[in-house]
Amino acid sequence: MGRRPVTQSVPQDGQSRLPSFDPSVPNPARMWNYWLGGKDNFAVDRQAAQRVLEVMPSMPAIARAARLFLTNAVRQLAADHGIRQFLDIGTGESRIVYVDHDPVVLTHARALLTSSPEGMTDYIHADLRDTGTILADAAGTLDFTRPVAVLLIAVLHFVPDQDDPYAVVDRLMTAVPSGSYLVMAHAASDIAPEASAEMARRYNEMSSASITPRSREQVERFFDGLDLVPPGLVPISQWDLPGRIDATVGGLVGYCAIARKP
Numbered sequence: 001m002g003r004r005p006v007t008q009s010v011p012q013d014g015q016s017r018l019p020s021f022d023p024s025v026p027n028p029a030r031m032w033n034y035w036l037g038g039k040d041n042f043a044v045d046r047q048a049a050q051r052v053l054e055v056m057p058s059m060p061a062i063a064r065a066a067r068l069f070l071t072n073a074v075r076q077l078a079a080d081h082g083i084r085q086f087l088d089i090g091t092g093e094s095r096i097v098y099v100d101h102d103p104v105v106l107t108h109a110r111a112l113l114t115s116s117p118e119g120m121t122d123y124i125h126a127d128l129r130d131t132g133t134i135l136a137d138a139a140g141t142l143d144f145t146r147p148v149a150v151l152l153i154a155v156l157h158f159v160p161d162q163d164d165p166y167a168v169v170d171r172l173m174t175a176v177p178s179g180s181y182l183v184m185a186h187a188a189s190d191i192a193p194e195a196s197a198e199m200a201r202r203y204n205e206m207s208s209a210s211i212t213p214r215s216r217e218q219v220e221r222f223f224d225g226l227d228l229v230p231p232g233l234v235p236i237s238q239w240d241l242p243g244r245i246d247a248t249v250g251g252l253v254g255y256c257a258i259a260r261k262p
Contacts, residue, residue: 023042025044025208026206027041028158028209030045034046034049035059035060035063048206048207052199052203054202055195056192056198056199059199062253062254063154065236065254066185066254066256070151070185072239073258081260082147084146085142085148085149086149087142087149089150089151090151090153090155124137124138128152128158128168129159129168131171131172132171135171135175144177147177147179147180148177149181150176152182153183154186154187156169157186157212157214159212160210166222169182169222173225173226173261177261178262179260182226182259183257184255184256184257186214186219186255186256187200187211188213188214188235188253188255189214189215195253197213199213213253216255219233219257220233223257226262228257229259233255234255234257235253235255236254236255
């Protein structure tokens with residue numbers, strides 16, 4: 001098995017939500033890349049990212065923690081629960097389908113995604129809200145009669161309330177069988193509320209995509225009907241990543257959890 005050609009999908013109504021490439025407008029993926037210490041960003045992204053850091057200096061730590069949580073969750077699901085299929089929406093012997101709507105991420109996917117003989121990877125260029133096209137295209141790589149881990153790391157807070165993010169998650173989890181998992185990290189509105197609100201305000205003034213931090217109660221709703229895996233829904237600084245993140249830098253304002261579909 002190898003890598004299928006990169007797929008570009010558009011909403012079923014034919015109206016694309018996919019953004020065009022504009023280096024003059026700050027971009028969430030490139031800002032995230034900057035906070036992670038990467039080089040795939042422009043001056044406008046760095047300037048916007050620095051403005052966010054003025055009110056939330058912990059953003060690089062948050063970005064690193066989210067990356068570590070993703071790595072930890074995938075290893076745990078593979079080693080302890082035998083999961084071999086992953087649908088990673090944001091971006092070994094496993095089948096992995098990455099989904100993103102950012103053109104910069106798409107360019108890197110075309111260049112970098114490869115597979116071993118035992119595995120298979122694919123990339124779908126689609127918006128998270130277009131679950132129908134995501135699931136239809138992912139079925140070319142994933143076997144939806146077997147458990148799948150749906151990974152939503154730092155992405156659902158880019159879906160505003162008016163687009164009903166709970167329905168998005170429900171459609172994804174309805175499509176996967178019993179024994180599948182939902183893995184999520186989401187920006188919090190109630191851990192450092194003043195800083196979070198100001199961060200969101202600045203972010204939404206500058207970025208090409210707006211952000212909606214949510215409370216613990218609101219994030220917990222995404223897991224309705226699922227069985228949370230210990231330690232449950234917790235601030236990301238409380239996940240079992242000892243010695244790998246500094247939880248004292250301005251507050252790590254995000255929640256994370258893994259849950260199993262009964």
